[in-house]
Amino acid sequence: MSDLTLFLDLLSQPCRSVYIFAKANNIPFNYYEVLLFKGGQMSDDFGKVNPLRKVPALKDGDFTMGESTAMLQYLAQKYKTPDHWYPADLQKRARVDEYLAWQHTNTRPHAARVFWIKGMTPYLLGHEATPEKLNPALCEFNATMTTLQDTFLQNKQFLAGEEISIADLVAIVEIMQPSAVGVDVFEDKPKLSAWKERVVEAIGADLFNEAHATILKVKEMQNQPVPPELKERLKARLELFTR
Numbered sequence: 001m002s003d004l005t006l007f008l009d010l011l012s013q014p015c016r017s018v019y020i021f022a023k024a025n026n027i028p029f030n031y032y033e034v035l036l037f038k039g040g041q042m043s044d045d046f047g048k049v050n051p052l053r054k055v056p057a058l059k060d061g062d063f064t065m066g067e068s069t070a071m072l073q074y075l076a077q078k079y080k081t082p083d084h085w086y087p088a089d090l091q092k093r094a095r096v097d098e099y100l101a102w103q104h105t106n107t108r109p110h111a112a113r114v115f116w117i118k119g120m121t122p123y124l125l126g127h128e129a130t131p132e133k134l135n136p137a138l139c140e141f142n143a144t145m146t147t148l149q150d151t152f153l154q155n156k157q158f159l160a161g162e163e164i165s166i167a168d169l170v171a172i173v174e175i176m177q178p179s180a181v182g183v184d185v186f187e188d189k190p191k192l193s194a195w196k197e198r199v200v201e202a203i204g205a206d207l208f209n210e211a212h213a214t215i216l217k218v219k220e221m222q223n224q225p226v227p228p229e230l231k232e233r234l235k236a237r238l239e240l241f242t243r
């Protein structure tokens, strides 16, 4: 049994980046499932691992931490994964860090906003999102994807260079969120579309599909009843996205 335990729910995009990274690098870990829709993050046991009550979280012996990008950096350094994931060279590493810093206030919130408005409105309110609510979110997300393609990717193979890095992983898992609820993310973005194919190939299609199997079935979840206590909490979250 490994000393390393990852606390994950693969519906969550940052969980998928950590899961894919660990699997792709053959890092042995125990998988502890924290089912967000069942309130698993609120358990006493999980609170001891991550007092912020967010997944992913990591326990390595007595050491615990949250925050996916910091976890990826920790795993890359601890397990000395191939250099391209998180290069030792100062400036190459800075390129990866640059994207990781930018995405927190761009790709992540903008993709999540589209996912919640388009995907969660039917589940929580029983009707499709109105164009008044959805269109501004789509516009914002589309502008972010244009920046991703034209400013970060440019003519390179991957976001931070010619080989895959943790920047690409962190980006793709976020982008798959709107994609899972039917947004044509790559429409009119041929370079970004080709980049996605390269990322899937570098990770391996089997691992990519396995990690995304739950989120790609999220629309089926919309036919299931929402537990009442969860519904109120999720509705409050949805409201934040539609303000």
Ligand SMILES: N[C@@H](CCC(=O)N[C@@H](CS)C(=O)NCC(=O)O)C(=O)O
Binding pocket: 012, 013, 014, 036, 041, 053, 054, 055, 056, 066, 067, 068, 069
């Ligand atoms: N910045 C954090 C974000 C973690 C996060 O927001 N996780 C969400 C799932 S995607 C969560 O655990 N939400 C539970 C909750 O808010 O109750 C990271 O990158 O790990």
